[in-house]
Amino acid sequence: MAKPKTELAESTPALADELARLEEIVRKLEADDVELDAALLLFEEGIARLRAARERLIAAEVKVQAVLEEAGGDLRLTDLDA
Amino acid sequence: MTLSLRFDTPSAADQVWSVGRLNTAIKGLIEGNFPPIWVRGEVLQCKVWSSGHWYFTLREGRSQVRCSMFRLNASRAGKPPADGTEVYVLAKPGLYEEKGEFQLIVSRMLPTSAVGQKQQELERVKALLQQDGLFDPVRKRPVPPYVSTIAVVTSPDGAALKDVATVTRKRWPCARILLVGARVQGEGAVEDLVRALRLVNRIPGLDLCIVGRGGGARQDLAAFNSEAVCRALSNVRVPTISAVGHEIDISLTDLVADHRAATPSAAAELAVANRRDVLRLVDDLSVRLASGLTGRTRLAAARLARSADRLNGGMEWVLDSRRNLTERLAAQLDALSPLRVLGRGYAVPMDDAGRVLKRRADFIKDAGFRLRVADGDVRARVE
Numbered sequence: 001m002a003k004p005k006t007e008l009a010e011s012t013p014a015l016a017d018e019l020a021r022l023e024e025i026v027r028k029l030e031a032d033d034v035e036l037d038a039a040l041l042l043f044e045e046g047i048a049r050l051r052a053a054r055e056r057l058i059a060a061e062v063k064v065q066a067v068l069e070e071a072g073g074d075l076r077l078t079d080l081d082a
Numbered sequence: 083m084t085l086s087l088r089f090d091t092p093s094a095a096d097q098v099w100s101v102g103r104l105n106t107a108i109k110g111l112i113e114g115n116f117p118p119i120w121v122r123g124e125v126l127q128c129k130v131w132s133s134g135h136w137y138f139t140l141r142e143g144r145s146q147v148r149c150s151m152f153r154l155n156a157s158r159a160g161k162p163p164a165d166g167t168e169v170y171v172l173a174k175p176g177l178y179e180e181k182g183e184f185q186l187i188v189s190r191m192l193p194t195s196a197v198g199q200k201q202q203e204l205e206r207v208k209a210l211l212q213q214d215g216l217f218d219p220v221r222k223r224p225v226p227p228y229v230s231t232i233a234v235v236t237s238p239d240g241a242a243l244k245d246v247a248t249v250t251r252k253r254w255p256c257a258r259i260l261l262v263g264a265r266v267q268g269e270g271a272v273e274d275l276v277r278a279l280r281l282v283n284r285i286p287g288l289d290l291c292i293v294g295r296g297g298g299a300r301q302d303l304a305a306f307n308s309e310a311v312c313r314a315l316s317n318v319r320v321p322t323i324s325a326v327g328h329e330i331d332i333s334l335t336d337l338v339a340d341h342r343a344a345t346p347s348a349a350a351e352l353a354v355a356n357r358r359d360v361l362r363l364v365d366d367l368s369v370r371l372a373s374g375l376t377g378r379t380r381l382a383a384a385r386l387a388r389s390a391d392r393l394n395g396g397m398e399w400v401l402d403s404r405r406n407l408t409e410r411l412a413a414q415l416d417a418l419s420p421l422r423v424l425g426r427g428y429a430v431p432m433d434d435a436g437r438v439l440k441r442r443a444d445f446i447k448d449a450g451f452r453l454r455v456a457d458g459d460v461r462a463r464v465e
């Protein structure tokens with residue numbers, strides 16, 4: 001059975017977005033105009049994002065798949081050993 | 083005039099070169115200084131040895147050079163050329179050390195006539211694409227910094243996919259590689275590549291597209307010079323890298339794509355960041371995050387201290403102003419005090435009980451009373 005097309009999309013946010021947000025958090029913390037409460041919240045968010053980014057970088061394994069077009073025009077993926 | 087000739091006798095054995103040393107040195111000089119180059123000439127006496135190697139002479143006017151083409155390369159070149167065939171050869175100059183013979187080691191050979199026709203077609207397509215702005219530098223998009231999903235348009239059977247996967251595995255294991263298979267040479271290659279490039283646009287969440295193949299003979303790369311493939315490539319909605327052939331070949335897809343890489347491995351190097359560098363960046367961000375918070379806390383503490391100072395200062399001001407007011411009020415009270423009136427010479431009559439005698443009726447004949455003056459009481463009597 002054909003898999004739905006949405007499975008082709010990555011569900012997690014792009015690493016680029018994670019790192020961009022981290023950069024933004026650090027810049028805000030480095031500026032003087034953020035209140036202490038807000039700074040603590042930013043710090044907590046930053047720690048969580050750092051941990052997620054690190055885990056993502058360390059644990060990952062390259063996935064190689066082939067994109068196939070079915071007769072009806074739907075796209076489906078199959079895993080490859082490459 | 084006589085020419086004086088001096089033949090120095092060799093003074094030490096180490097100043098005399100052996101033939102072998104000379105040949106090795108010359109070989110090093112030649113081979114170290116020439117990249118592979120295209121040379122044009124006429125083939126003479128092409129001999130095919132039983133090993134499959136070709137040996138021939140390349141001549142142009144009065145100049146000639148010996149050439150060797152080894153079995154694997156010779157087998158790709160088709161039939162041995164007849165005497166007088168004009169060809170282009172891709173070769174590296176070298177020295178056959180044993181004989182001290184200068185020669186070209188040929189890796190490719192193309193008859194100039196075939197190149198002529200293909201070249202004309204290539205130039206025609208190139209001019210059309212250029213006219214439509216497909217090579218325009220302003221169209222070039224940068225490679226995203228941290229790609230997640232890469233589409234690779236290539237042959238499922240070729241080495242290109244494996245090469246991309248190998249490099250990606252080493253540098254950026256968090257990527258996902260999606261093969262969009264297409265024949266890359268021979269019949270149907272153009273149609274396959276166009277279909278695959280259109281399919282790329284239907285993949286959601288894609289960051290980058292690599293289109294290419296491993297190296298091949300020039301005629302095998304023809305699909306990458308096709309107008310249809312170039313136009314399909316220019317319509318890919320994510321940044322593209324063309325990786326066709328190797329260093330020597332440049333195809334039209336190389337000019338149309340946002341980036342060109344010499345090989346699929348080089349394309350992967352260009353496509354993905356190095357995990358080590360990004361982990362270093364993450365470490366740096368974590369240090370900055372920590373020091374950012376520390377700095378922010380220190381700032382808050384300093385502000386708090388400043389506020390406390392201001393509070394103390396405020397209290398003192400309040401106390402001072404209250405003190406001033408009290409003194410002012412005390413002065414006013416003093417001015418209103420009856421004692422001050424007495425000071426001006428007035429006296430207040432009071433009976434013994436201390437009641438002030440204000441009217442004539444308060445005074446009873448022969449009764450004693452007190453007069454309060456500025457510095458005390460005086461006894462008095464009514465007459």
